[in-house]
Amino acid sequence: VIYKDSLDMNMDDRKMLAKIIMESKDDTFIVVHGTDTMHMSAEFLSEIFEDRKIVFVGAMKPFEIDAIEASFNLGMAIGFAKALKEYGVYICMSGYAEPWKNIQKNTKFGKFEVVS
Template sequence: MLILNTGGTFNKRYNPLNGELEVPCDSLAVERILSSVESEYDMAGVMFKDSLDMDINDRKTLAAIIMESKDDKFLIVHGTDTMDETAFFLDEIFDDRTIVLTGAMKPFEIDNIEATFNLGMAMGFLNSKNDHGVYICMNGFVKKWNELKKNRELGKFELV
């Protein structure tokens, strides 16, 4: 399994100099969660962006990394606002890999429970699941990417 970190709210930290939540250029949140796991996982910081700032070139970068990897299972930490767009893009390309996108509605630094739960659930799914496809793991669900959508009014992911 290869864990790819793209940033998003999951990773955001408070900047006391300007009073804003920012996506730092590191994978500290994911690393802190993985430090409590007994197994070793390969992890790479791919880009450090809010998902609203991601574009087609960022999605192509993700696809190229997945295509070149020896792994067949991937966990992508991604912002929730465009998670479905990235999932759709990857689903059009890959049918021989298992890819799970997860994220958090609250930054790990502010409330580490949601981010930790989502990452752990996605890892467990990948460690037990053999069906190829692109999935989203949020709010206690792991479903094919088009079966789970963000409800912006309620601030959570729901089954479609």
């Protein structure tokens, strides 16, 4: 619904995303998001929602350049979202699906990693 580079995402965009989720009757959402500011949007939504399952997903390389990574991550996010039992905000990237606080982007190695 926003269609912009995540570096251009601002608070108004995050508020619009929150409004869409808030007004929905569903409790499970997959948010396709650029990786540069994914953690900022995940943190923002985690402060608002305690009764939703929100899974952020993206790709380190644009779909147009490498469709395999983007497709894999999206498929994994869909499966993870369907199996989720607990509410929360999650990030599904690089073969990991974790609460947003437990995963971060490693730009040096071009992937997301689990952090303790």
